[in-house]
Amino acid sequence: MQLTLISHTLCPYVQRAAIVLAEKEVAFERRYVDLAHKPDWFKTVSPLGKTPVLMVDNDAIFESAVICEYLDDTLLPRLHPADALKRAQHRGWMEFGSGVLSTIAAFYNAPDAAAFARHRGDIQRRFAQLEAVLPEQGPYFSGASFSVVDAVFGPVFRYFDVLESAGGTGFFDELPKVRAWRAALAVRPSVQQAVGSGYAAELCSFFLARGSELSRRITGHER
Numbered sequence: 001m002q003l004t005l006i007s008h009t010l011c012p013y014v015q016r017a018a019i020v021l022a023e024k025e026v027a028f029e030r031r032y033v034d035l036a037h038k039p040d041w042f043k044t045v046s047p048l049g050k051t052p053v054l055m056v057d058n059d060a061i062f063e064s065a066v067i068c069e070y071l072d073d074t075l076l077p078r079l080h081p082a083d084a085l086k087r088a089q090h091r092g093w094m095e096f097g098s099g100v101l102s103t104i105a106a107f108y109n110a111p112d113a114a115a116f117a118r119h120r121g122d123i124q125r126r127f128a129q130l131e132a133v134l135p136e137q138g139p140y141f142s143g144a145s146f147s148v149v150d151a152v153f154g155p156v157f158r159y160f161d162v163l164e165s166a167g168g169t170g171f172f173d174e175l176p177k178v179r180a181w182r183a184a185l186a187v188r189p190s191v192q193q194a195v196g197s198g199y200a201a202e203l204c205s206f207f208l209a210r211g212s213e214l215s216r217r218i219t220g221h222e223r
């Protein structure tokens with residue numbers, strides 16, 4: 001079985017699939033697409049025109065959560081909890097993670113200082129919700145074992161590495177469990193290896209090109 005992950009260099013949804021693949025220690029290839037100029041072959045395998053797509057030989061699976069479920073159904077070790085109730089709850093938190101990604105996008109696209117502050121507050125409220133459900137004993141989302149929810153949040157936290165280097169600090173000041181979780185994910189090899197070495201510089205350029213409040217603040221910070 002040949003696995004190919006159709007990818008975009010900055011896409012956090014691609015990263016979650018790459019992390020799950022790495023946790024399963026399965027060989028896979030990555031094929032990158034330019035989302036600004038989508039090739040015809042990509043539109044065929046991706047009905048919504050989005051990355052990631054997982055090619056399983058010649059069959060395509062689209063939507064990152066579905067890809068993660070497929071990988072967890074078919075490859076060991078299982079990352080989802082064995083208990084059906086807990087597994088359902090984890091799926092809810094995966095969706096929550098997608099919501100956090102949308103909030104982050106609203107933040108980096110905020111056109112002015114008021115919207116920037118509002119979306120920053122939204123991000124902090126989302127992480128406060130996570131603080132309330134994280135276990136006392138980590139290091140991961142549900143304790144000692146790495147789960148698909150961790151694969152979802154590795155790429156979420158990665159945004160903050162770049163945001164902090166651009167001067168945006170203090171997101172997690174009041175959230176010690178979130179900070180510990182972030183630190184544990186940052187050193188997990190599967191999370192580290194989900195992006196290439198040029199990721200941080202490329203994300204920074206992407207932020208700068210938004211013409212947003214964040215773009216202006218990064219420019220001011222670098223001056």
Ligand SMILES: N[C@@H](CCC(=O)N[C@@H](CS)C(=O)NCC(=O)O)C(=O)O
Pocket residue numbers: 008010011012013014035049050051052062063064065
């Ligand atoms: N719900 C999708 C979201 C994927 C997504 O938004 N991918 C972005 C890149 S990070 C994309 O392909 N955007 C291109 C477009 O929407 O035209 C998933 O979980 O796979």
